[in-house]
Amino acid sequence: MSEDWSGPPAIRLPQGLDLHLELGPGPRQAGLEDALRTAVRDGRLGADARLPSTRALARQLGLARGTVTAAYDQLAAEGLLLTRPGAATTVARLPSAATPVTPATDTAPPVRHDLRPGIPDGSAFPARAWLAATRRVLARARPEDFGHGDPQGRYELRAALAGQLGRTRGVLTSPGQIVITSGFYQSIGLLASVLRARGAAELATEDPGHRTYREVVTRAGLRVVPVPVDEHGARVDSITAPAVLLTPSHQYPTGVPLHPDRRRELASWAHRTGGLVIEDDYDGEFRHDRRPVGAFQALAPDRTVYCGSTSKTLGPALRLGWLAVPPDLVRPVTEAKERADFYTETLGQLTLAELITTHAYDRHVRAARLRYRRRRTLLHQLLSTHPDFTPHGVPAGLHTLVTTPHPEPALLARCAAHGIALRGLTELHHTPAQDRPGGLLIGFGATTDHGFARALRALDEALPG
């Protein structure tokens, strides 16, 4: 590199000091403003320092006087300089503007093998179909589509979902009974706040079950009470709360569907007691051995809130979820959504509606189902060679629960040491106890096909016996 011996232009301050101003390229007024701003902020121009007259500074810098006057006015308007008619322009007294720069707080430690449950293969995201749908949506968008949206959600998406959920999940609903949210995480928070406002104090959730959602419910002011889970799914006969959050199609994490007798029992409970069933159909699209069992909601549509999202089909990044609610809950749930964040962004809603109505969504789900079915078969072949590990649940979803006599903490440590990310069973229990068998939730969604094969080899090494 060649050194540059010519310093930046220096201006002579009234107090006799030289000030070096780095006049960058671009408009001269903006350049002078930035140079003066920097000089004030880094202290080279201290409080009360007198600046040259506009005439003097213009001469020194070879600028038009109007340029210097405009720059002084701008900085005065911002509060950095003081200009008084007939008096010299001075630097204002300001509190220190020094602000430490903190590094971005993003970076989670990278994992080599992602076997976390419930995350779909991002490499299979239908980018072409999504882009084509976005193009069509933008092409026919009306000006008001970029204005304020509907807290209940775009009618186009609610109509598309009402048809699609009825067709593929047997849900009995209508566009007017669907509320669009920014994902299930927000959905359960909204429902908990509505229940709380209606006087409920408790919400029953499956034990074991999703821990994060217990935290959301608790934050909303409801006490979480456990519903035990056995080989037939949730013990619905033990529900004492006025509302219950369940995963009837594919219990999380055990992977068993709710037994038909229990489905009927649950419907009777809801109608007998006026209780509310919140059905989390988190991966109901993915049944690998038969057509998916229809949603429970159809057995008690006026006592059930059906919850879905794109998180297992297209990916959680989209933050698009939906609720099919009984007529009497449409208004309170919509108002809770409006209070939370006004409404969900519009373009994503219209793009998803376009994917559904053009059947690109169903095609994507079918292809994903075949992919995950193959992977589950590979996983279970591997598990068959590790007799200490017992897989549970029906062929469905994006994960398999295995229980084992081996201590769970040591297992998780071994997996981590092999660069494998997965989940332990213990944290999913309401009250983790030592006497229960430990377990692992092994996902087969999050990777690419190739990455999954590598992950299985790593798992094979990580699992003892």
Added chain:
Amino acid sequence: MSEDWSGPPAIRLPQGLDLHLELGPGPRQAGLEDALRTAVRDGRLGADARLPSTRALARQLGLARGTVTAAYDQLAAEGLLLTRPGAATTVARLPSAATPVTPATDTAPPVRHDLRPGIPDGSAFPARAWLAATRRVLARARPEDFGHGDPQGRYELRAALAGQLGRTRGVLTSPGQIVITSGFYQSIGLLASVLRARGAAELATEDPGHRTYREVVTRAGLRVVPVPVDEHGARVDSITAPAVLLTPSHQYPTGVPLHPDRRRELASWAHRTGGLVIEDDYDGEFRHDRRPVGAFQALAPDRTVYCGSTSKTLGPALRLGWLAVPPDLVRPVTEAKERADFYTETLGQLTLAELITTHAYDRHVRAARLRYRRRRTLLHQLLSTHPDFTPHGVPAGLHTLVTTPHPEPALLARCAAHGIALRGLTELHHTPAQDRPGGLLIGFGATTDHGFARALRALDEALPG
């Protein structure tokens, strides 16, 4: 149309009744399931009704017996039928599944002339640039980009904003100090909850000021205390609360920028008392007579939260907002965001980052500024012919406040009668009083150029005198 005299196929039920099943097209098993499901739901197959044996029904319908068996199994798994080995299949006893269909609750009454303040021209949305940016974002997306996001926001967008806000608004920040939200509405809710958690009981807001945000703050558990506004902006000497929400660049609704002396006074207040300034820079990009005055945040970066969004530039439908916060607030604000809805959707964040880094965003803002400047000139020309209406504020933003001796309710009624949507001043006061002059907030953003000309003609007729 030709009439069809052939009814749907009828099956003979064991109890001797005929049941007409509408076997739709498509897979026969699915068709039979749907037909039976419908018959159960509409009551043609009542509780305990015995179904034919699989052999008998297969023969009656000319289907393979396996098809009928599979259909019975599916409906049994869903809880609609009861199948017991050695006994006839019967319809389960279910609570009534009748669910009234409520109409969608979308439709706000259409307005012919949209002069609401603070809404940009949706017909000018840069659809081509947005689509091109989306294409590039999807083309280089990694699989994990469709997985879970960062509660603080995508680093790409935070980095793009840190540069853009510093360049165009003089904001002193870094990617690590920016938090992405789903719009200012959510932003102020998050900040209010953080202040509440830190023991604050009050938040000062401008009087007059945005009413909706007072409601959000109140819901978060803070008492809202007024800061009077005069011709120099907010009377910062009257702040008693530990935190204050202000619009320094362009006071809403009066349209005056905060006087330089008051900016310095505000900075001193923040450092003297440890108070927090929340700067709502809602339309700081739009100054029509000069370069925008820099953000207040630069005078007290360690005591100010700077808030922005795309709502006035690209439109509120995107639900994309951002906060530039002091280092000590990065974690609590990020955690509040995570509790609220986990994180903001990823694709919109990456697309906006692409728009900013390719300068398409700045180009769009410049073009919009010229458009709104022309419209403001037309509006003020019209107002000059209505001496009873006094415009206020500097040439900036997307609206002008006019005050008038005419009673405000009658004016709003006249405007509504002419199909004009705009806002009254009274509702923006903390405590609406009769002795104050009424006023109108007239927006010049929401329409197309052509629509704005028509709206002005309607306004000319609607305004008395």
